[in-house]
Amino acid sequence: xxxxxVLHPAGIEAALVSRLWWVMFWxxxxxxxxxxxxxxxxxxxxxxxxxxxNERSVFRxxxxxxxxxxxxLVWLLFESVLTGRAQENVSTKDSLHIQVTGYxxxxxxxxxxxxxSLQVTAANEIHIPVGRAVVVDLFAGDVIHSLWxxxxxxxxxxxxxxxxxxxxxxxxPGIYRGQCAEYCGAxxxxxxxVVVAEPAEQFERWLSANRAPAPAPVTPSQVRGKExxxxxxxxxxxxxTGSLASARTAPDLTHIASRSTIGAATVPNTRGYLAGWxxxxxxxxxxxxxxxxxxxxEELQAVLDYLETLK
Amino acid sequence: xxxxxxxxxxxxxxxxxxxxxxxxxxxxxxxxxxxxxEGFFGWCxxxxxxxxxxxxxxxxxxxxxxxxxxxxxxxxxxxRPENTFLGPDLYNQIFTTHGTTMMFLFAVxxxxxxxxxxxxxxxxxxxxxxxxxVAYAYWMFLFGGIFLYTNFFLNTGPDVGWFSYPPLAGAEYxxxxxxxxxxxxxxxxxxxxxxxxxAIVCTVLKLRTPGMSLxxxxxxxxxxxxxxxxxxxxxxxxxxxxxxxxxxxxxxTHFFNQAEGGDPLLWQHLFWxxxxxxxxxxxxxxxxxxxxxxxxxxxxxxxxxxxxxxxxIATAFIGFGVWVHHMFATGLPQLGQSFFTAASxxxxxxxxxxxxxxxxxxxxxxxxxxTTPMLYALSFFFIFIIGGLTGVMLAxxxxxxxxHDTFFVVAHFHYVLxxxxxxxxxxxxxxxxxxxxxxLMSEGLGKLAYWLLFVGFNxxxxxxxxxxxxxxxxxxxxxxxxxGWGGLNMLASLGAAVMALSLLIYxxxxxxxxxxxxxxxxxxxxxxxxxxxxxSPPPAYNFVPSPTVGSREPLWHxxxxxxxxxxxxxxxxxxxxxxxxxxxxxxxxxxxxPSIWPLVSAIATSVMFVWSIFNPWGVVWGSxxxxxxxxxxxxxxxxxxxxxxxxxxxxxxxxxxxxVS
Numbered sequence: 001x002x003x004x005x006v007l008h009p010a011g012i013e014a015a016l017v018s019r020l021w022w023v024m025f026w027x028x029x030x031x032x033x034x035x036x037x038x039x040x041x042x043x044x045x046x047x048x049x050x051x052x053x054n055e056r057s058v059f060r061x062x063x064x065x066x067x068x069x070x071x072x073l074v075w076l077l078f079e080s081v082l083t084g085r086a087q088e089n090v091s092t093k094d095s096l097h098i099q100v101t102g103y104x105x106x107x108x109x110x111x112x113x114x115x116x117s118l119q120v121t122a123a124n125e126i127h128i129p130v131g132r133a134v135v136v137d138l139f140a141g142d143v144i145h146s147l148w149x150x151x152x153x154x155x156x157x158x159x160x161x162x163x164x165x166x167x168x169x170x171x172x173p174g175i176y177r178g179q180c181a182e183y184c185g186a187x188x189x190x191x192x193x194v195v196v197a198e199p200a201e202q203f204e205r206w207l208s209a210n211r212a213p214a215p216a217p218v219t220p221s222q223v224r225g226k227e228x229x230x231x232x233x234x235x236x237x238x239x240x241t242g243s244l245a246s247a248r249t250a251p252d253l254t255h256i257a258s259r260s261t262i263g264a265a266t267v268p269n270t271r272g273y274l275a276g277w278x279x280x281x282x283x284x285x286x287x288x289x290x291x292x293x294x295x296x297x298e299e300l301q302a303v304l305d306y307l308e309t310l311k
Numbered sequence: 312x313x314x315x316x317x318x319x320x321x322x323x324x325x326x327x328x329x330x331x332x333x334x335x336x337x338x339x340x341x342x343x344x345x346x347x348x349e350g351f352f353g354w355c356x357x358x359x360x361x362x363x364x365x366x367x368x369x370x371x372x373x374x375x376x377x378x379x380x381x382x383x384x385x386x387x388x389x390x391r392p393e394n395t396f397l398g399p400d401l402y403n404q405i406f407t408t409h410g411t412t413m414m415f416l417f418a419v420x421x422x423x424x425x426x427x428x429x430x431x432x433x434x435x436x437x438x439x440x441x442x443x444x445v446a447y448a449y450w451m452f453l454f455g456g457i458f459l460y461t462n463f464f465l466n467t468g469p470d471v472g473w474f475s476y477p478p479l480a481g482a483e484y485x486x487x488x489x490x491x492x493x494x495x496x497x498x499x500x501x502x503x504x505x506x507x508x509x510a511i512v513c514t515v516l517k518l519r520t521p522g523m524s525l526x527x528x529x530x531x532x533x534x535x536x537x538x539x540x541x542x543x544x545x546x547x548x549x550x551x552x553x554x555x556x557x558x559x560x561x562x563x564t565h566f567f568n569q570a571e572g573g574d575p576l577l578w579q580h581l582f583w584x585x586x587x588x589x590x591x592x593x594x595x596x597x598x599x600x601x602x603x604x605x606x607x608x609x610x611x612x613x614x615x616x617x618x619x620x621x622x623x624i625a626t627a628f629i630g631f632g633v634w635v636h637h638m639f640a641t642g643l644p645q646l647g648q649s650f651f652t653a654a655s656x657x658x659x660x661x662x663x664x665x666x667x668x669x670x671x672x673x674x675x676x677x678x679x680x681x682t683t684p685m686l687y688a689l690s691f692f693f694i695f696i697i698g699g700l701t702g703v704m705l706a707x708x709x710x711x712x713x714x715h716d717t718f719f720v721v722a723h724f725h726y727v728l729x730x731x732x733x734x735x736x737x738x739x740x741x742x743x744x745x746x747x748x749x750x751l752m753s754e755g756l757g758k759l760a761y762w763l764l765f766v767g768f769n770x771x772x773x774x775x776x777x778x779x780x781x782x783x784x785x786x787x788x789x790x791x792x793x794x795g796w797g798g799l800n801m802l803a804s805l806g807a808a809v810m811a812l813s814l815l816i817y818x819x820x821x822x823x824x825x826x827x828x829x830x831x832x833x834x835x836x837x838x839x840x841x842x843x844x845x846x847s848p849p850p851a852y853n854f855v856p857s858p859t860v861g862s863r864e865p866l867w868h869x870x871x872x873x874x875x876x877x878x879x880x881x882x883x884x885x886x887x888x889x890x891x892x893x894x895x896x897x898x899x900x901x902x903x904x905p906s907i908w909p910l911v912s913a914i915a916t917s918v919m920f921v922w923s924i925f926n927p928w929g930v931v932w933g934s935x936x937x938x939x940x941x942x943x944x945x946x947x948x949x950x951x952x953x954x955x956x957x958x959x960x961x962x963x964x965x966x967x968x969x970x971v972s
Contacts, residue, residue: 004782004794006713017709021780024710028700038670039692046609046676053675059615062667069663073703077656080707081649087709088645104484143479144575146640146716150782154712157641159576160478161569164642177794181640181716181784183472185479186399189787287399 004150004177010197011152011170013087020083024076031072092167095133098126102138102145102158104184104289105191106251106264111207112137120210121239123251124264125194129203130173136166143185149178149195157182170197177265186287192265213242214254214310225306228299237290240310250290257310263288271304278303328877329856338855340881345437345851348905356905358446359851360427360439365747367424367449368740371417374456378412381405383811386771390804392792402788403470404489408463410473411493414589415500416456418732419542422596423507426535429743430511432842433529435520435860437853437879437886438902440513441506443909443944448506450913455499458921462492469493472786474582475556477567477575482560491560491924497553498920501546508539508546515539518886519894520841522860522873529840529863530606530619534599537623541592541630549585552578561927576641583634591630593728595623597735598665601688604735604742605669607838608685610677612864615668622661629658639711648708655706659699666692682836683757687738690765691730698726701776716786719779725772737764737817744821745835749847750828756820763813770806774799839864857887908944915940 002008009015099110111120128134138147140158148155153168170176180191198206217223229235230244237250245253256262259269263285267273276283278300281290295303327333348356357363384405388397397405431439439445462468469489471480480490515536519528528536555566556578565571567578602613613619635643635651670692673679681689701723705711714720745751783796790796834843842849843866844858856875862868876896879885884902889895919933 002781006780006782014713017713020707020710021704021713024704024707028703032696032700035666035670035696036693039673039689042670042674043679043681043689046673046679047681055614058671058675059618059668062615062618062664062671065667066660066664070660073656073659076703076707077653080652080656080709083707083709084645084649143484144476148716148784150713154709155640155715156712159641161574162576162642177782179782179784183476183479183716183786185471185484186403188403188784189399189789 002151003175004179006150008151010172010174010176011168012090013153013168014151015171016083016086017154020079023079027072027076031069087167090133090167090169092133092135095135095167096129097135097137098128099137099139100126100147100158101141102147102180102184102191103141104143105180105187105285107147107191107193108141108251111210118211120207121252122210122255123259124192124261125196125259126178127196127198127203127206128168128170129200130170130197132200133167133169136168138164138166144182145180145184145191146182147178148181149176149193151176152195152197155181170195173197173199175260179265187285190264190266190285190288192261194260194265209258209311210255214240215242217306217309219305221302221305222309223306224299225302225304228295228303229306232295232299232303233291233293234303253307253310255310257308271308274307275300275304326874326877329874334855337881338850341852341855342850344882344884347851352907353905355910356907358442358903358905358909360431360442360445361747361849361851363442363445363449364424364426364428367420367427367452370449370453370456371421371424374412374416375421377460378409378417379811379814381409381412383807385409386804386807388788389790389800391801392790392794392797394789397788399788400470403786404463404466404468406786407469407472407493408459411459411469411496412456413728414473414593415496416452416459418593418728419500419504419589420452420507421736422535422538422593422732423504423511425600425739425743426511426531426596427507428747429842430514430532430535431518432746432845432849432853433532433840434515434518434523435841435844435854435858436514436518437857438518438884439510440518441510443903443906444506445510446906447909447913448503448510450910451499451506451916452503454913454917455496455503458499458917459492459496462488467492469496474586476582477556477559477578478569480556481567482563483568485560488924491557494553494557494560495920495924497549498557499917501550501553502916504542505546508542511535511539512543516891517888517897519889520857520859520887521876521889521894521896522865523889524893525891526617527860527863530602530613530616531596531599531840533620534595534602534623537627538592538595541588541595541627544631545585545588545592548581552581552585555581557923561923576638579638579641580634583637584631586637587634588627588630590724590727591626594731595626597691597732597739598623598662600739600742601669601691601735603838603840604684604688604738605672607742607836608680608682608688609672609675610679610837611672611675612839613668614671614675615664616863618664619668622664625661626658629654629661633658633706636706636711639708640715645708652706652708656703659703662699666696683752683754683761684738684742684836686758686761687734687741690734690761694726694730694734694765694768696730698723698728698730702727714779716784717779718775718783718785721785722772722775722779725775729768729772734764737761740821742836743842744824745828745831746842746847746849748825748828749831750824750826751831751835752820752824752828756816756823760813760816760820763809763816767806767809767811767813771803771810772806774802774806778803834866837866839867841865906944908940912937912940912944 007018009018097112099112101108107124109122109126113119138158140160145158146155152170156164156166174197176195178193178195217226226243235245237247239246239248239252241254262269262277266285278293280292281288388394427445467488469492471485471490475490475493478484515532558564559566565573567573567575606613633651633655636655741752741757778796778799831847833846841858845854858875859873861871861873865872876887884904885899886902888897888900890897915936919937922929922933
């Protein structure tokens, strides 16, 4: 229930904002009660005839009230600016760099590394180490998107032709959910991602596992599945390192079996959903860029067998 | 001849031109001179500000009803997780059309329409300035709405949001003609609003009755003056941007295409430079109307007249300096953003002065009457203020980056726009209904509708704050059940049903009261302004004789009102033009009568706008009929021969300047 909540921070940036929220909430609540209460009182007083008040002193009270609200406003302005500065000052020393590119309607994730063979490509799922700053470089592949992981940090837009960065640090391990927050077309509603914050050594294990190419298929059905992927429609768009499929216009499938969801966190990654997705993504996610594949039953089962090995 | 309050010599009450015999004769002549055009042709040629204003208001409410139905459809879709009532394609068209309609076809035109009707009455004029231009503005508004909904029903309704960000709305990603429909609707609405705003500014500055110096203008008129000025400054920004968008799509100009050196952020700057003032364009007329309602039902002038006006003007100014708070998530530099945070927070200050002035007014009421219009006005203090306070929260960059583009923002701006503009509007319509129709709306049905709306509104929109904080983004056609947003969404949808019921009752009240409402008389509520000095509904010529004013509340202080204006010809559509600052008589001016050319020009303009969506040559060929229509519209009339001027003078129809000598 709280995996996408602003008020359940799991990282320092979100915690700072959550604090700012409560400061503002209570200030505003007091102001609202004061103004609404004053109006109710004024209505009561206005209904009972009282001797006409001195116009000057009435207006003086107005000025005093306006002065008090001005003080409150300036205070909130300071709170806001100070929170922004505290967020800026979170140290990015020894940070992990991830590059996220938004496409209609999925996220391409690259773990940057000066050595190309050590780079890791994933999609729609980000693993991060707990307690270490992460700098996310944001790019847009088509239209404007916005990366928002409420438990960790506010959103920043991914804009074509621009490079934005988002700094975040998870302070508690857990699985969080993020979602595109800038309207980006038909399937804006189904452009989510999963963020897994895990202890450093677990994260390093995940990273090195993801550097490995896909294992060779073992059973005849898996072999057949790989063949369908390579010769069928899949290879037109997808990449599976270790196979002939090397296109880059759709999510990388090299480690698809290790992910918990498919379709940009649209449905759980189970054999049933995966089968439905492969046959007709338009049923689950109408407007999605992936067309129905038209695989036969035998081909489908083989592909599923093969994909399940891509841990 | 005695010294009037404005320093201009005016006639005394004893003048023969004020005897009832003479006035009856005048009235007969005026009725003939100003009579409404008749028949279907006359209906098309009508330029009377009351008829046009009424059409504006009714048409705007028709679009409001359409957009309301769309809102109901969205609430049905979102009432349950993973609902399949609407698909993404239709849902996206619906939310775009809902927002576009509410902003461009309802919230602005409805207040402009009321102003077209009421402002000339409140300033004591016989007509609005440029009546034919106003008629043209109405037709453009009507055709724009028809154009949008025709496309919506043909499944080519815009689906890229009411803000139409490129590249999603650009040539590459905007499917078919849908974004063009949006951009051309904006063009229709720009033309209409600019024309109306010009007419209102001129009316307020030049047609005020003698005695109504700047410091005696009613607060509603002040607010419409400020709003019209804002329209004149804000609309060009969206005019430029929507034109560039159309050009990008039509002839590949690449204004917003980064691959060819354009910039998608340029669009956002231009759009919000218009878009944020737009919010105040919707909100400030309501502030003016609130002042009239609160003043009337407390039986006293609003506290702090000058501070009310300065607040309006300050809000208008600062309103142009806050647009970047719609773009805090675009990654602009932090120092730059903090200036916009400061401006966005500080814009609350002038509004708070107004709010405290109103509270003080109620506090020191002479006679407080809790009528239906007053209830609507008072709910502003409970609903709008929540929206204002969440607005302060959204001005804070760190917080905004969390709740921007979530349901928190949806809640925020519905509290601001419904609490700050629609509640006051429904109160204002109830308030001026008798002036428009001659009958009062039922108080019983009115209060029932009011309380249902109050409850339904809060039930609908309050839960959305919580949904936003729980992570629900805006503009999603569905959401997974596992997110746990279902309960609050269901509550919001039930609230929407209550709102729909309330608005239905309001509509029934409007229709039934047309026949069965109590007769209103000239001034049923006891207003202080000149609109109460004429019949309900007013005659075509508004006033005979035209009143002048000696105070801010002329009808409450009739003892110090100078004698009325005399010397305007009853044989011509003559109005008295006065000076900008002190409203001293300047000269007489003959207003044009009904004309078919505004309609013909509007048809020609609409053809060009629609044609240009499909073919750039539409602009070329389409502008020929427009030019022809405009030339015929402005074909000069023969001047008045000197002999007739002399005859006029002999008959006593003197210009004020001649009167003075």
